[in-house]
Structures are given as C-alpha cells and as structure tokens.
Amino acid sequence: MSRTRINHVLQTSEPGSIVNVRGWVRTRRDSKQGFSFVELYDGSCFSGLQIVVDANVPGYEHIKEVTTGASLSVTGEVKASQGAKQRVELLAQKLELLGKADAETYPLQKKQHSFEFLREIAHLRPRTNTFGAIARVRNAASAAIHEFFQERGFNYVQTPIITTSDCEGAGQMFSVTTMDLHKLAKSGGEVDFNQDFFGKHASLTVSGQLEAEIFACSVGDCYTFGPTFRAENSNTTRHLAEFWMVEPEMPFYDLDDNMALAEAFIKHVVGRIMERRADDMQFFNERIDTTVIATLRNILDHEFIRLSYTEAIEILEKSGQKWEYPIAWGGDLQSEHERFLTEQHFKQPVILFNYPRTLKPFYMRCNEDGKTVRAMDVLVPRVGEIIGGSQREERLDVLELRMKECGLNPADYWWYVDLRRYGTVPHAGFGLGFERLIQLVTGMVNIRDCIPFHRVPKSADF
Ligand code: 4AD
Ligand code: MG
Numbered sequence: 472m473s474r475t476r477i478n479h480v481l482q483t484s485e486p487g488s489i490v491n492v493r494g495w496v497r498t499r500r501d502s503k504q505g506f507s508f509v510e511l512y513d514g515s516c517f518s519g520l521q522i523v524v525d526a527n528v529p530g531y532e533h534i535k536e537v538t539t540g541a542s543l544s545v546t547g548e549v550k551a552s553q554g555a556k557q558r559v560e561l562l563a564q565k566l567e568l569l570g571k572a573d574a575e576t577y578p579l580q581k582k583q584h585s586f587e588f589l590r591e592i593a594h595l596r597p598r599t600n601t602f603g604a605i606a607r608v609r610n611a612a613s614a615a616i617h618e619f620f621q622e623r624g625f626n627y628v629q630t631p632i633i634t635t636s637d638c639e640g641a642g643q644m645f646s647v648t649t650m651d652l653h654k655l656a657k658s659g660g661e662v663d664f665n666q667d668f669f670g671k672h673a674s675l676t677v678s679g680q681l682e683a684e685i686f687a688c689s690v691g692d693c694y695t696f697g698p699t700f701r702a703e704n705s706n707t708t709r710h711l712a713e714f715w716m717v718e719p720e721m722p723f724y725d726l727d728d729n730m731a732l733a734e735a736f737i738k739h740v741v742g743r744i745m746e747r748r749a750d751d752m753q754f755f756n757e758r759i760d761t762t763v764i765a766t767l768r769n770i771l772d773h774e775f776i777r778l779s780y781t782e783a784i785e786i787l788e789k790s791g792q793k794w795e796y797p798i799a800w801g802g803d804l805q806s807e808h809e810r811f812l813t814e815q816h817f818k819q820p821v822i823l824f825n826y827p828r829t830l831k832p833f834y835m836r837c838n839e840d841g842k843t844v845r846a847m848d849v850l851v852p853r854v855g856e857i858i859g860g861s862q863r864e865e866r867l868d869v870l871e872l873r874m875k876e877c878g879l880n881p882a883d884y885w886w887y888v889d890l891r892r893y894g895t896v897p898h899a900g901f902g903l904g905f906e907r908l909i910q911l912v913t914g915m916v917n918i919r920d921c922i923p924f925h926r927v928p929k930s931a932d933f
Contacts, residue, residue, distance in 0.1 A: 472546060478516035481557060484549045491546045492520060492561065493569070495598060498581065499537050507534055511543060514603055517750035521560040522547065530566030540572030540579060540598070586920050593924055593933045601759070604751035605921060608744055609909055615743035616696060616717055616905075619736055625719060626693040628686045630679030635671050636884060638681050640832050640877050643701045644674035645712075675700035678902060679718050680834070681887050684863065687720035687898055688890050694719040696905075704928055708917045709806065709854065711906060713926040720900035726836075726845045726862040729899035730822050733849050733858050734775045736903070737820070741767050744912050752912075760914025766852055767912060775820040780843070783808075783823050786816060801827050809848075809855035821850045833877040834887075835861040837869055847901065854911050860901020867891040 472491040480490055494513030501507045505526040512519035522545055524531060537543065547563040554560075578592050579599060589596040596602040617627065633647050649668040650656060656666040664672045679695035686693045695718045703710055719732065745752055745767060756764045778786075787798045787808050796805040804823075813821050825838060826846040835844035849858035864870045870891055871881045881888050909921035919925040924933045 474544075476515040477511065477513045477518070477520045480520055480549060480561070481516065481518060481559065484559060486549050486551045486559060488549050489546065489564070490549060490561070491544060492522075493544045494519070494542070496537055496539055496541045496543060496572075498539060499534075501534070507531075507537070509537060509543070509545075511545065512598070512603075514597070514606070516607075517600070517604060517754055518557065521552070521554075521557060522563050523550075523560060524563040524566055528563045528566055530563075530568065533566070533568045536568055536571050537566075538572055538574040538577070539581065540577040542569040542572075543567065544569055586917065590919060590925070597923070600754060601915075602920075604748075604754050605909065605913055605915070606923070607751055608748050608913055609905075609921075609923075611744050611747045612740055612905070612908060612912070613696070615740045615747075616736075618743070619739045620692075620694045620719060624692060626686065626690050628679075628683055628693045628695055630676070630682040630695045630697065632676055632698065633669075633673050634676040635669065635673050636681060636887075637674070638676070638678040638832070638834075640879065641677070641701075641703075643703045644677060645700050645702050647673045647675060677701050678716065680720065680900060680902065681884075683718050683720040683900065684887070684890060684898065687722045687900070688894070688896060692719070692721045706928060707806075708919075709907065709910070711918055711922060711925055711927060714918075714922065715905035717903040717905060718900060720898065722896050722898045724862070724899040725897060726824060726847060726899060729860055729862060729901060730775075730777060730824070730847055733822070733847070733860065733901050733903075734820075737849070737851075737857070737908075738771055740908065741770055741912060745771075755913045755915075760853075763912070763914035766914075769818070770820055770851065773819045775822050775849070776817045777822045777824065778812075779825045780804075780823050780827065780846075781825065783812060783821075787811065790816070801829065803830050804848075806855045809850045810853070813850040813855070814852045818852075820852075823848050823850065828873075831861070833870070833873045833879055834863050836864045837873065845899075849901075851911050853914075854907050856904075857907045857911060858901050858903045860899065862897065862899040865891055865895045865897050867895065 474493050475490040477492055484490055494511045497510040497512045497519045499507055499509050507524045509522045510519040511522055544567040545563050546565045547561040549559050550562050552560045579595055597606050637644055656663045677699055683695050698713055699716045700713050784800050824847040825843040828844040831844050831846045835846050837844055845862035847860050848856050851857045874881045906918050906921040910918055915921055
C-alpha cells in the first residue's frame with residue numbers, strides 16, 4: 472500500500488478510508504485497558520497524527536520498542552476524532568517497527584532543549600517542532616521567491632561560486648586552492664598563484680551581482696538565488712559565513728524602481744508564507760515570539776518609509792538615545808541605529824537611500840552632490856538590514872574613477888567595465904539575505920538557527 476503523508480490524512484482523508492502512514496514517533500502513551508496512543512510525525516505539516524493501537528493489532532508485540540524517535544509504518548482506518556484538537560485520528564490495523572531508537576541515548580527528549588544544545592545535534596534537530604517548522608518555512612519562502620520573479624518574467628541565472636573578483640570589496644573572502652598549504656609555492660616571498668589550479672588567486676563568491684549584471688544587460692530582468700560566503704569574524708546573531716542571497720538585477724531601472732520592487736518582493740514572500748504555512752506561523756507566534764504575526768501584518772499593511780541617509784542621521788542625532796556607537800554623518804549605521812529607526816521611530820520597515828560613497832562599494836551610481844551614491848538598504852524590525860542594493864554606475868569614466876578610488880584595477884574587471892563600453896544602460900538591483908528573511912518571519916533570535924547547517928567562526932560541522 473502506498474504511503475499517505477500525514478498532512479493529507481489530517482486535512483482531507485475521509486473517515487472510513489484505509490491509509491498507510493510512515494514517520495517517526497513523537498510520543499507513546501499506554502492505557503491501562505491494553506491499548507496505546509502513538510503520535511507519529513512525518514514532517515509534512517506541524518502536527519503529528521494520533522494513532523490508536525489495540526493490543527490485538529499485528530505488530531503490537533513490539534510496542535515497548537515504539538519509543539520517541541523510532542520509525543514506524545502503520546496501516547489503519549481513518550476515524551473522526553473525539554478530541555477537539557484534530558479532525559481525524561487513525562485506528563491501527565497493522566504496525567511495523569522500521570527502526571528502533573534507543574531510549575537511553577536518543578538525545579531528543581520530550582522536555583524543551585536549548586537552541587544552543589540543538590545546534591550540537593543539527594542532524595536530529597529538524598525532528599523537533601521548531602526546526603521542522605523552520606525547514607517548511609524556508610521551503611515556502613524559496614518557492615514564493617521564485618514565483619515572484621517568474622510571474623514577472625525574470626530569468627533565473629546561476630552565477631559562479633568560485634570567483635576571482637571581490638564584488639563587495641570588503642576583503643572577506645575565503646580562498647579556494649589546490650596548493651599544498653604546507654609547501655606553498657612562492658615567488659619572491661609572495662605566494663605564486665600562477666601555480667595554483669586556476670592560475671590566479673581564487674575565492675568563494677561574496678555575491679553573484681557582477682555576473683547577474685551581465686545577464687541583465689543582455690536577456691533583461693534576472694535574478695540569482697544561491698550560496699554566498701563571507702569570512703567576517705563577527706560572532707553576531709545576524710551573520711553567517713555561508714548564507715543564501717537572492718539578487719535581482721534590472722536594466723532600465725532607477726533607484727525608485729528598485730525600491731518599489733524590493734517592497735513588493737518582501738510583501739509577496741511574507742504574504743505567501745503566512746498563507747501557506749499558517750500552522751507553523753501559529754507555532755512561532757505562540758512559542759518563539761508573540762509579536763511575530765503582528766509584525767508581519769504590519770509589514771503587509773503599510774507602505775515602507777523611504778528616507779535618505781542624511782535624514783536618518785538627523786533623526787538619530789535628535790533621538791536623545793544613548794548609543795554604543797556614536798552617530799555622525801559619514802559613519803556606518805550599526806544594528807542599534809537601524810533597529811531604532813524601524814522598531815521605535817517609524818515602527819515599520821524603512822528604506823534608507825543615498826549613503827555616503829565612502830561607505831559603499833565601487834559599483835554604486837554616484838550622485839551629483841559628489842558625496843553620496845544611489846544605495847538603498849531595507850531595514851525591518853528585529854533584524855535591521857535585510858536588503859542591500861543600489862542603482863549601478865553605468866557611466867564608463869565615473870566607474871573607472873570609482874574603481875581606482877576603491878583600490879581596484881579596472882583592468883582586472885575588464886569584462887564588467889565592457890558592459891559600460893558597449894551599449895550601457897541605467898540599471899539597478901539588490902540582494903536579500905535569505906536567512907535574515909527567515910529570522911524576520913519566524914521570530915528566531917539567532918540566524919544560526921535559520922539555516923539547516925550553520926557555518927560561523929570555529930564551526931562547520933555536519
Ligand atoms: O548589503 P550586501 O553586502 O549587498 C550585496 O552583496 C550586493 N551585491 C547585493 C546586490 O546589490 N545585488 O548584502 C545583501 C544582504 C544584506 O542586506 C543581508 O541581508 C545579507 O545579504 N547579508 C548577510 N546575511 C547573513 N550573514 C552575513 N554575513 C551577511 N552579509 C550580508
Ligand atoms: Mg549591506
């Protein structure tokens with residue numbers, strides 16, 4: 472008999488029908504009358520299925536081994552449930568123990584475990600309520616992201632993971648080499664990358680943007696959605712060394728068009744997750760952060776505030792707050808400043824634009840004032856910056872000047888510069904940090920819990 476997923480049984484199976492379900496035991500309770508209740512979970516939805524197993528059911532002889540974490544296949548009849556919790560339950564006709572789970576050593580006990588502990592058993596944590604819900608929300612978010620762009624005719628472009636350019640110019644790249652680190656090939660005291668696999672110093676990419684621009688300037692609106700890597704040694708709740716980024720890039724867009732798309736994008740994805748993962752969202756709202764649904768509703772129902780960096784600095788200066796990092800025009804905004812603007816001052820998402828050019832990478836379009844560039848950051852409550860983007864510098868001469876100013880040699884980026892030489896167009900794009908989006912929607916405090924297997928300083932297990 473083919474397997475039916477538990478979400479299907481709970482939502483649509485008719486009482487009286489016979490189904491087979493398979494999954495892992497959450498709990499078992501034995502009654503004095505000689506039957507048992509088993510809650511079986513298969514990951515298809517938040518709830519497990521309640522199964523009633525009578526003592527005369529074939530397989531009942533193994534009931535003592537049906538412990539938390541064991542895997543089962545159960546065939547039975549769908550029954551209208553007596554309790555108010557679920558529409559239906561299953562009356563077992565046959566039970567097969569597929570894999571035992573030693574109750575003495577199985578690490579997931581019924582009690583609540585700390586997230587720190589669960590990070591150490593990341594191979595088992597997706598079986599918990601919280602991490603099962605996060606996995607489903609991540610999936611729903613990915614689908615909604617593709618859907619948003621596909622509906623608008625964007626092309627999904629796969630950009631390289633190994634690269635020889637540093638898009639963000641922040642020098643946070645992981646090297647990729649086949650050289651023997653114990654016997655490094657040197658030439659004149661320097662490592663001789665001519666002898667390396669690629670004949671050049673190669674790294675893991677920090678962004679797919681530069682390559683996405685190539686496709687935007689040929690096949691039109693496009694987006695990337697892939698892993699990116701940053702060796703920032705910051706042990707914060709918002710940084711990962713490996714994270715996923717969504718980077719749309721649009722020809723003939725200016726900064727206003729870019730902001731409008733970013734806002735529509737966040738609203739679309741948040742709305743779809745709330746619709747499609749209502750069960751998981753209810754759990755997050757009850758157990759992780761009791762304001763999370765209200766925060767998301769607020770995001771859906773209001774227009775994002777748009778504000779220049781300069782105006783933001785004025786607000787922060789006048790706020791009367793005590794800052795850990797002092798505020799001054801020209802300085803980078805820290806998480807405390809971003810969160811003040813979006814959580815306390817405006818109480819909704821804020822798009823900041825026109826940042827000082829000294830704070831931003833070479834590719835952003837310079838404004839006429841000579842001081843600022845057409846950058847935009849989208850800030851949301853609890854997370855701060857969730858999107859960073861800009862209108863791109865499409866003027867060849869200005870781009871070359873900016874590259875030199877940022878310490879880059881335009882010749883190393885000749886292909887990128889060529890886009891300005893042959894049929895240049897105004898264009899813009901942005902990058903959304905996928906795990907920060909998951910933080911926003913789930914209410915989880917630490918970004919390490921928003922990716923299946925986190926990579927951070929001193930941790931790359933699993
Ligand atoms: O602001 P960032 O650095 O922008 C770019 O990389 C551009 N190339 C994007 C573009 O215009 N195509 O990064 C974009 C977003 C941030 O807003 C943040 O959400 C996320 O990526 N991000 C991180 N997420 C987790 N861990 C880190 N270490 C992150 N660094 C950036
Ligand atoms: Mg940024």
